[in-house]
Amino acid sequence: xGLGSLVENALKxxxxxxxxxxxxxxxxxxxxxxxxxxxxxxxGFPMLCPREEVLCSTHKVERTWEINADLNLIFQHGHGLHxxxxxxxxxxxxxxxxxxxxxxxGAMHGGPVDPKxxxxxxxxxxxxxxxxxxxxxxxxxxxxxxxxxxxxSGHCDGFLELDGVPGMGIVEGKSIGxxxxxxxVPKLDHVIQLQTYLWLADLQWGIILYWQKGVNGVxxxxxxxxxxxxxxIDNIKATLKSIWNGVETGELPDxxxxxxxxxxxxxxAVRNQxxxxxxxSE
Numbered sequence: 282x283g284l285g286s287l288v289e290n291a292l293k294x295x296x297x298x299x300x301x302x303x304x305x306x307x308x309x310x311x312x313x314x315x316x317x318x319x320x321x322x323x324x325g326f327p328m329l330c331p332r333e334e335v336l337c338s339t340h341k342v343e344r345t346w347e348i349n350a351d352l353n354l355i356f357q358h359g360h361g362l363h364x365x366x367x368x369x370x371x372x373x374x375x376x377x378x379x380x381x382x383x384x385x386x387g388a389m390h391g392g393p394v395d396p397k398x399x400x401x402x403x404x405x406x407x408x409x410x411x412x413x414x415x416x417x418x419x420x421x422x423x424x425x426x427x428x429x430x431x432x433x434s435g436h437c438d439g440f441l442e443l444d445g446v447p448g449m450g451i452v453e454g455k456s457i458g459x460x461x462x463x464x465x466v467p468k469l470d471h472v473i474q475l476q477t478y479l480w481l482a483d484l485q486w487g488i489i490l491y492w493q494k495g496v497n498g499v500x501x502x503x504x505x506x507x508x509x510x511x512x513x514i515d516n517i518k519a520t521l522k523s524i525w526n527g528v529e530t531g532e533l534p535d536x537x538x539x540x541x542x543x544x545x546x547x548x549x550a551v552r553n554q555x556x557x558x559x560x561x562s563e
Contacts, residue, residue, distance in 0.1 A: 303350050312344040315528050320427070321521060323435025323477045327470035331520055331534035335527030336551035344550045359456035362492050366454045367421040367439055378404035378440040378449065380424050385416025392424060400482050401449050404440045426481035431521040437478040441488065451478050451487035460493040460503055467491075467505040476513045485509045 313319075314337040321329070337344065348356070371377035380392035380403075391405035407419055427434035441450040453475050457463060467489045475487045491503040523534040538546040541556040549555065 302354070306350040306353050308348050308353060310346045310348065312346055314338045314340075314342055314344075315524070317525075317529060319432065319528075321431075321433045321524065323426075323433060323474060323481070326433065326435075326477060326517070326521075327473040329520075329524075330537040330545075330549070331524045331527065332536055332555060333549055333551055334524050335531070335533055336554050338528045339531055340551060340554060342550050358494060362456045362494075363438060363454050366452075366490070366492075368419075371439065371441075371452065372407035372421075375406065376441050376443055377421070377452070378406060378442055380422040381405065381407055381419040382422050383408075383411040383414065383416045384418040384420060385411055386414040388413045389422070390419070392422070396425075396427075400440055400484065404449065426478065428481055431518055432525060433477065433481070433521055435474075435478060435481065437475075437482070440482075440484075446486065448485055451475060451482060451484055453478070453487065453489050455489060455491050456494055457491045457503075458494055460491060460496065460501075463491050463503055463505070467507070472507060473513065473517065475507055476510060477517055479509045480514045480517065 315321075315334055316338065336342070367377065378391075378400075381390045382388075383390065388411055390408050390411070391403055393403045407421075410417055411419075421439065423436035423438070425434055425436055437451050438454050439452045441452050443450065453471065455468075455471055462468070471489050475489060479485070479487055486509060487507050489505045489507060491505075493501040493503070520534075526532055527534055536555065538549070538555075540546065541552060541558060546552050546556070552558065
């Protein structure tokens, strides 16, 4: 069979990677309701509605998140950019610190023996070689940070050491489609996420580095230096406290939505319970 016939038969049969991805590359994630020994993830915290979390816990409402192929590809694109930042770009310019896994023998380099140890005592540059196997290939390994009192945990994208800036900082890489949205200021959700990491790591500064997916070269990068802000961190703590208090006592935090007909409320699994709606036609 010639190449022309093979291609013709493939087209007739509908063989297509794009078609397969469009039809099959979708996932449904379960979102469990909180219980007394649950933890909140730092990455998802800025989008949380405390009242929704308490109501779902009280009424034992399980939620799902349907991620279609389009959104899943956007996520995977972002994961690819993160991988290159952590394992190639930032190590190459000598600023990334953290924990590293040797790809030759699996030995771990860096990382806290005591999970509460300060970052400065264990975060290392990317090794030049592995003393166990002489391997030269390493992958960055994100370290879990947590606060037991507020039951919140998360993994930042890495730690930084920059000339002229005292102490160690945090880097958060974000892929973005439209850079104009963050040209002058970072997105609030990303600032809150970074402030949570600064609190958990007990550090004083960080950088949010945006990488525009539709722009080539260094011009695709937009960065914002962010200092630790205690007022924001106090608000984060207060919000977490209101969630866990509500899970334990049933006391509801204040509403996030002003009306039951706003976009967020309409997609909320406990909209009726939140607004006291009994008529399903509302």
